[in-house]
Amino acid sequence: MRILMFGWEFPPHISGGLGTACFGLTKGLAKHGVDVLFVVPRAYGDEDEQAVRLVNASDVMFDLEDKEYKEFWSRVKYMEIGSNIIPYVAPEDFEKVVEKNKKSGQEFTSNVFSRRYQFSGKYGTNLMEEVARYALIASAVAQKEDYDIIHAHDWLTYPAGIAAKKASGKPLVVHIHATEFDRTGEDYNEIVYGIEKEGMEAADMVIAVSNLTRNTVINRYGINPDKVVTVYNAVEPVKSKETQAIKKNVKEKVVTFLGRITYQKGPEYFIEAAYKILQKDPNIRFVMAGSGDLLHKMIERVAALKIADKFHFTGFLKGDDVNHMFALSDVFVMPSVSEPFGIVPLEAMRINVPVVISKQSGVSEILKHALKIDFWDVDAMADSIYGLCNYDALSETFKKYGKEEVENLKWENAAFNVKMVYETAFR
Amino acid sequence: MKSICLYFQVHQPYRLRTYRFFDIGLNHDYYNEFANSSIMQRVAQKSYLPMNKLLLKLIKEYGSAFKVSFSLSGMALEQFEAYAPEALKSFQELAKTGNVEFLAETYAHSLSSLKDKDEFIRQVQMHAQKVEELFGQKPTTFRNTELIYSDEIGATVASMGFDVMLTEGAKHVLGWRSPNMLYTNAINPNLKLLLKNFRLSDDIAFRFSNQGWNEWPLTTNKFTRWLNELDKKDEVVNLFMDYETFGEHQWEETGIFDFMAALPGAIYKNTDLKFATPKELGKQLQPVAPVHVPYPISWADEERDITAWLGNDLQKEAFDKLNALHGKVKNISKPDIQRDWLYLQTSDHFYYMSTKWFSDGDVHKYFNPYGNPYDAFINYMNVLSDFTIRVENEGVHVDEELKDIKEAVSSMSEKAEKAVKKTTKAATKKVKKALEKGKELNFDDIKDMSDSAIKKLLREIDIETLTVALKDTKEDLTERIIPNLGARARKKYNELEKELKKVKKSDIKKYRKAIGDKLNELFGK
The missing domain is CATH 3.40.50.2000 (Glycogen Phosphorylase B;)
Incomplete structure (x- = not known):
């Protein structure tokens, strides 16, 4: 089985809970013989301290000589897409970050993509444009690559997931790590909510990280409970x-x-x-x-x-x-x-x-x-x-x-449950 | 003839290094040695040394007609000694001219006057001593940190023997009155007050290089014209400012040194003002009135109050937690604890936590090594937590010593008790021998008994009985008994004796007999 995954940061350097979870999951999937083509937006604006500080939790360093790690890479193909998308940033903050980088004279070049997917457009000045642009590139990736399932993590990558599904006709799984309600309470952004809802509706299966989140997905987004499955996260063991x-x-x-x-x-x-x-x-x-x-x-x-x-x-x-x-x-x-x-x-x-x-x-x-x-x-x-x-x-x-x-909370086990979801979606 | 009084403040704090939670309990090195030494050296090069040289030249040129006064905080003096001894030397050269008065302040440039009178007095004495050591003059004029002043602070300063004190000519205190006269403290009129003329002082200190100021550029002609425009009744113009004004706040390129070099000459040429030191003014001028300052004022900001240091919860919390340690710190003699206790009291630490100018913060930001007041607070509290742990650990040592002393005392008293028992026994024997001779003992015989025997007797009778029995008795008898009472019993006796006015003679007799009976019971057959 081969998965086209739209995710976040990647080894050897990860900051942020979502990046850690994506990596842990990918690693677990590799153990179950699932190949992953991992696509990440490579942000060229995220050096800004404000953005970095919004990110939570621990950095995890990886031993590149690790056997397991090598095994993992044999099953994972990794691809960066030039983009200004920054995790955990609200549309309003995004503008500030971009504005700041412009002032500080950082260049926003358009040739930072991997060689094959040269994109001629300018970087968007607002987050929504950027998400849309990312989706456009995603559909190009979707047509060239070979895979069975599309898996998208959190709302910023849902449009990409939907675009890929439209381009390829392959089933889509969206993974809910957090909803707009978790991030902002009741004072939520309608556009973000709209994108989340659209992603969940377009998805063949929805994975929620807890029953709490599953209930939100069902009650606040009106998603059919039959296609929403809870898969709990896990944690990497630490060297004592x-x-x-x-x-x-x-x-x-x-x-x-x-x-x-x-x-x-x-x-x-x-x-x-x-x-x-x-x-x-x-x-x-x-x-x-x-x-x-x-x-x-x-x-x-x-x-x-x-x-x-x-x-x-x-x-x-x-x-x-x-x-x-x-x-x-x-x-x-x-x-x-x-x-x-x-x-x-x-x-x-x-x-x-x-x-x-x-x-x-x-x-x-x-x-x-x-x-x-x-x-x-x-x-x-x-x-x-x-x-x-x-x-x-x-x-x-x-x-x-x-x-x-x-x-006992192993990513291997979580990945197994995710694989079961893939199989359901594939059918 | 009016006087002009120049007073310059020299101060540098011991800036703290980045001190994290992880350092608490492990690392007791609080200061940013690199920043402190490099700032001191830079300011010495840019400001202190060239300006001292200039003042020395002016004094040579004008002789006794040109005078200035300085206050150098203990923190600055220590950093001169450590990082810029040549600057200290040039101040000492100024001192030798005899035209320079050195004032006293709190050693740590602290806010102790607002909270802790004992600590305030201690620091002022400490500073005065240091000034005398370094500059050979005993200060008679006092200036408090940031010119903070209130009636009460003034009264404390007066009680320490100072004649003159400097403070701000705050509008809300003076009202319609002019700052250009000599005033006195409202509680103790012996303390004379010189008030800063903030308009003319700040024209030099803050506005000199401000090209947006409609009087820019400031020339000596313009400045002396303003001096001539002052009211005829005015007697003194007090120009008080930070010494770093010259070369550091106002760069050399602004022409500030040239201005100061030309100022005395222009004053002689264009005006009839003469230079004087605070000490001289205190003697020469007649005070016009007391000035009432119930709440503390300072020379800072538009409000001229203390809110730049103790205006918000962060500052108050840090200040209170620091001051809470005083009781313990004063019993610890360790030099490093005493040093940190002073360094942590410096007002600058609290100034860094000010949220008053959070948005535009120009002046505050200039002096602030922290990005925002919250970082300043966190860093200071981390350091203070470690300091508190050290102080409390010292407390444990003190307790242990106390325990040792207590043990020693109790073993000594045990020995003493044994000795007393021994002599009592001997005395009892003696008395018994006397009794064997057939003599019956009575109350009056007490005067012939030994101290230990009397003590033994006194243990057996209550104080009330004794007091009545001793009423109107002969002095020689009372003199034998009273010194043998314990401290507590003696106190009780004195109290009872006062209350006891009229007692029936028969009662006195009765009680004396009771004591006599006891005597026979104890020492009789």
Whole structure:
């Protein structure tokens, strides 16, 4: 079986949860004998710091000599398409990024595509034009290449997926990592919603990363439940020696929030819980790692609550610093208001950090060894954190079984489920 | 004849390096050595050295007719010593001329006057001492960080023996009154106040090179014309500014050095003003009135208040958390803790956290090593967290020492108790021997007893009984008994004795007899 996949960044350097998921999935598929032609928009505007900072989670470095990795490449063909599409960027921000790059004198040349797909048009100045242009190139790719199924990840690549389907008549699978409602709440962008809906309707099968997301797809987009399947994400195992050498720097317990500091991640609930705990137990430090549009507001809140001596901000963490942060942590908290899946708690658990997660996250559907709370229930959150910090029996249990649990969440298994979806679509 | 008073502020903070959460508890090196040394060297080359040279030349040229005054913060002095000793030397040369007055300020260029009087006084004394060491003069004039002033701060400064203090001629404080006169503190009139003429000061310090200013370019002729236009009743023009104005804020290319070189000559030629130092003015001028400043003022920004340093929650939180450590820090003698305690108090750290000019931030941005106030806050709090841990760890040592002392004391008192028991035994024997001679003991016999025996007796009788029994008794007896009471018992006795006014003679007798009985019980057969 051969798949034409429209995805995101690719090894050896990946930033962002979606890129990590696409790579993990592709790797898993390779193990099941599925060949993938992987098409990514190669952004020439994304060097901008603002855009990079919008991206969440860990960088994953790859060992190019790795056998498995070589095996993987024998099954994957990789192709870049010159494009300004940047993941996680709203149409309004896109304009800003492009505008900024223009001012700084960065050139937008039109010959950055791979040799065969020279495209004469200028780069679009808005995201929608760019998405459409990407789709145009996609249909050209679709006609030249040979494959059985088209697989598109998230809305920016749906028009490409639809174009490819029209050009080739091959079945389309769209993969929902996040919907517009997850990104913006109720204040959603109609055009983005329209593209998402069109993609899901045109698709033969829809993959959602959790039942939470599956319900959104069915209820908010009116998609036939029969063609929507939940396939949970997984996590790459980590080499344990990497984190063992790290020494803890403070004697207090460390409780960490790590993610983009935006509305949907619920950072303010974390702060309120921290405040409650610190009134009772001064032997805990809280860390908010990450950056985002609410960062400054959160700093002001911490100062106003007068807990800034026990509540720390690290800013955006890159690469090894993420694992370093986990290694220093005694509890990880993900209080997301809306989280289609949420891979970060898995990353915490795999290096022995107990987690508290909101029930409003997709990952809470599969995790057993995590304390689950409603994101708004600050009291329950405070209780859980306090318990994990003070009752060793509890935290030890979570560490032991949590790691085991996460290690069983393999991309190989997720890929198998995706392969089953392909087969359904193919029929 | 009017006076003109030049006062220049020299200050450089110890800027912090990027200090991350991961550093807390592990790394105690807080300062950006590279930035601090290179900035100090650059400013010395561009500003301090050429301007000192110019002032020295003017003093040689005009002799005692040209005078200036300086305040150099302790932070600047330490950085001179470390990174630019040649600049310090040139200030010392200025000091030798006798035409330069050096003022006192808080050693750390801190905001301690707003929160912590003890720390404020400590830092002022520390700074005055440093100035005396380096420049050979004991400061009698005081200027607070950023010219911060209030009635209360002025009263504290007066109580420390300063004669003159400088502050801002803030409009909202002066109202219709002129800043160009000598005023006094509202609480203590012994402290005289010189107020900054902010219009003429800022014409040089801020507007000199501003080509959008309708008076640009500023010439000495124009400036002396303005001086001549001042009210006849005005007595002094106080030109107070940062010393970095010359060559750093206003580059050499703007002609600022040429302006200053020509200014004294133009003043002699065109006006009848004479140069004076704050100390001289405090003696020469008659104060016109007290000035009331219930809330602190400063020389910063349009508002002339303290909101540039303590205006938002971030600044207040950082400042409060820092000050909360004072009680512990003052008991720690470790030099590195004492050093960091000072360096972290420097007002600049709080200035960097100001959100007042978040949008346009020209002046603030110029001085700010951080991209935004939030980064400044995070970095400072990380450093402060590490410092807090160190201070608290020292606290543990102190506690341990205290424990050692307590143990030593308790073992000593044990020994003492044993010794007391021994002598008591001996005394008892003695008394018993006396009793064997057939003598019955009574209350008056106490005066012949040993201290240890009296102590033993006193343990057996309550203070109330004793107080009544001692009423109107002979002095020699009281003198034997009272010193043998414990501190607490003595206090109680004194209290009771005061309350006890009239007691029936029969009662006194009764109580004395009771004590006599006890005496026989203890020491009798």
